[in-house]
């Protein structure tokens with residue numbers, strides 16, 4: 001069977017530089033990042049290349065592994081680990097040594113109870129001072145931040161009624177209850193945010 005080509009996401013191409021700018025600063029002291037829901041594997045390869053002081057472990061459900069493997073094979077450095085199987089609902093925490101966690105565009109795709117589980121498991125496994133960076137669109141005070149996010153939310157819910165843009169306040173309350181303190185809320189292009197919490 002031929003090996004899969006590297007999958008390409010235009011959204012990842014568009015957001016990788018603004019995200020990296022924040023990650024360079026917040027992960028300056030981090031040693032090992034676990035990425036949840038790596039998708040194409042494109043972010044993992046790019047961020048590992050541009051954050052050479054740390055190890056980056058991509059993870060996802062098995063159906064995304066062939067694409068992530070393709071990016072891993074094409075990677076010339078040594079700080080990008082092989083993809084780990086991690087479905088938040090069933091699998092044990094895949095990288096106990098990670099002192100930081102990154103996830104992009106997952107909270108609105110996972111059903112809300114699974115998004116909650118992502119927060120809870122991340123909080124349970126991060127060491128004190130460990131960081132969780134979560135990228136994506138969020139609502140504030142029950143309102144969309146843009147017309148395009150309102151359309152996106154409608155489209156998400158039509159595709160799957162359990163999907164949808166999450167409320168920042170609900171996520172932050174959950175995080176705070178699990179000893180994660182909000183450090184930063186960074187505006188990102190296309191009405192996205194990059195939220196950063198630190199374990200107390």
Ligand SMILES: C[S@@+](CC[C@H](N)C(=O)[O-])C[C@H]1O[C@@H](n2cnc3c(N)ncnc32)[C@H](O)[C@@H]1O
Nearest residue numbers: 037038039061086087088089104105106109110
């Ligand atoms: C919209 S994609 C985002 C992919 C990539 N992070 C990006 O920014 O392009 C959503 C990702 O969440 C992952 N995902 C959904 N449910 C999950 C679960 N229960 N456990 C782990 N990952 C999950 C999907 O497999 C997919 O890779």
